[in-house]
Amino acid sequence: MPRLTVLLWAAAQFVSAAAQGSEEDPDLGRQAFLRYCRECHGEDGDGLGKFSYTTGERPRSFQSGRFKLATTENAIPSDRDLEEIIRHGMPGTGMSAWNQVPDAEIEAMARYVRGFSLDAIRGELDRAVAAGELSAAEADAEFARRTTPGPAIEIPPAPPFDDERRARGERIYLEACASCHGPNGRRLRNDPMPDFEGNHTLPTNIVGGVFKGGNGSADIYSRLYLGMDGTAMPGYRDAYSKDELWDLVHTIERIIVEGGLGQPEDEAAMAAAATAARDASSLFDQPGDEVVTSNVNRDTSPILLGVGGVLLLLLIAGSALLTSRR
Ligand code: HEC
Ligand code: HEC
CATH class of the missing domain: 1.10.760.10 (Cytochrome c-like domain)
Known part of the structure; x- marks a missing residue:
């Protein structure tokens, strides 16, 4: 009965395929x-x-x-x-x-x-x-x-950012954050701050607004409240009230939008930090390799990437046009 055999074989294949599907x-x-x-x-x-x-x-x-x-x-x-x-x-x-x-x-x-x-x-x-x-x-x-993950942190609704809060956010930023992130959100310290895996992390350039955990208000609030585990970025839940944390979030957003806080930047301090960083870090070993320059490169690279991207798009569009004419 070859026909029955074929039918049975097909049925067996179907069953085993279905079983495999659910096992996946x-x-x-x-x-x-x-x-x-x-x-x-x-x-x-x-x-x-x-x-x-x-x-x-x-x-x-x-x-x-x-x-x-x-x-x-x-x-x-x-x-x-x-x-x-x-x-x-x-x-x-x-x-x-x-x-x-x-x-x-x-x-x-x-x-x-x-x-x-x-x-x-x-x-x-x-x-x-x-x-x-x-x-x-x-x-x-x-x-x-x-x-075991703990309960979700509670993020209270954002209070309005009035003049008083603006001044308070700026004061707290200057007293708690500027030593690493710079008075205008451009990092002053280029010395390596290894994370728990030995990665050479640096204080984030706030002005860029490119944050690992995202730059939405709630994202920034969570980072400030908890810090970033295993990195030099401290958590501030015990140091400041939730209200003050919100003022800081708004100050970060202000730095991103306004490009800084209009604070004086101490050039001498920046140069000293760069020299110290070069001495401290083997990554900046090459003679003539300016630490501050590499910092500037990091800031401009998104713009360069943007320009590069536009050129690439033009190139692709142009060649597509040429091929379609042919
Ligand atoms: C001791 C130095 C230090 C101090 C003080 C500090 N930070 Fe940081 N911060 C860091 C470092 C280092 C990172 C980057 C960690 C990484 O990328 O792994 C960071 C990252 C951040 C980020 C980016 C988060 C992300 O998602 O990528 C923000 C925003 C930030 N800090 C804000 C602040 C604010 C606001 C304060 C003050 C209340 C502050 N930091 C104080 C060292 C510091
Ligand atoms: C091109 C390389 C690359 C690929 C592909 C990649 N990752 Fe990552 N991932 C990284 C790097 C680099 C980091 C660490 C960044 C840091 O800490 O600054 C990371 C970090 C992480 C983290 C840690 C986040 C934290 O809070 O510390 C998780 C989770 C993760 N990756 C999941 C994934 C998953 C899942 C995939 C695949 C869908 C993936 N990654 C693909 C490079 C990669």
Whole structure:
């Protein structure tokens, strides 16, 4: 009965294909991660993918279990935080925005990425238990403490930015932030401030408005409230009231829009900082390599990129026109 055999075979194929289809779901995060993220973050999430040396600031090792961006009270990112980071990327770094990727894949990748951290922390604690440094119960408590996202931080509605608040925001900025970010939002200090992975981070140039965690008001508020875990950027929730934090957010926005605060820039202090930075950092070792110049380059590069982009578009449009004429 060959015909029946063929029918049975076809039915078997159909069933096994359907079974495979439903099996793929638990693997969605892994598959998507391998497709989009492996080249930078590495197959094991250790941040050592083959392009990891090309990104300036190196891709995160998820095995560290630490993240810079979060909106929770204990700075452990929620699922939503991780999804947003993947969707929007970290502007100004190699971490690109993946907002074209379907939501189901983004959500699965967020869980998959967290899985690397959970495994690494569990492994570390298991070793401590094996070495007799912790009891099993202590290890469980420590695991929960290091991996459970806290409640979302509460961001009160923005108060109006009147003259009094404008003066207060500026005063707090000058007393708390200018030492790193400069009196007009152009960083004064070029000495390396390594983050927890040894990345050579510098205080952000506020004037550019290009922030890793995004430049929406609520994004900036979260960064000021929590700081950026594992970096030199401190959190200010204990130092200032929520009202004062909002004044600071508005001051940051003012710097972006007005290009500074109209404060005097101390050229001598900037030159001294640049010299100190050159002495301190092997990255600026080359003779004649001006630290301040490289700083200026960073500021102008978006403009250059913009001009370059327009030229490229003109070129493409021109050649398209030529080919269509032919
Ligand atoms: C071209 C390289 C590159 C690719 C591709 C890439 N990343 Fe990244 N990623 C980076 C870099 C660089 C950083 C660290 C930036 C920093 O800390 O300044 C980073 C950081 C992160 C962080 C840490 C955020 C935090 O708060 O500390 C997460 C999560 C992340 N990437 C997820 C992903 C996922 C998921 C994908 C794939 C969809 C991906 N990345 C693809 C380069 C990349
Ligand atoms: C000790 C130096 C230091 C001080 C003081 C400091 N910052 Fe920062 N800040 C940093 C560094 C370093 C980074 C960049 C971290 C990174 O990119 O990983 C940063 C990043 C930022 C960012 C960018 C956030 C993002 O999403 O990329 C903003 C905005 C900011 N700081 C505002 C402030 C304000 C406002 C204050 C004062 C209330 C302040 N900083 C005080 C060092 C400092």
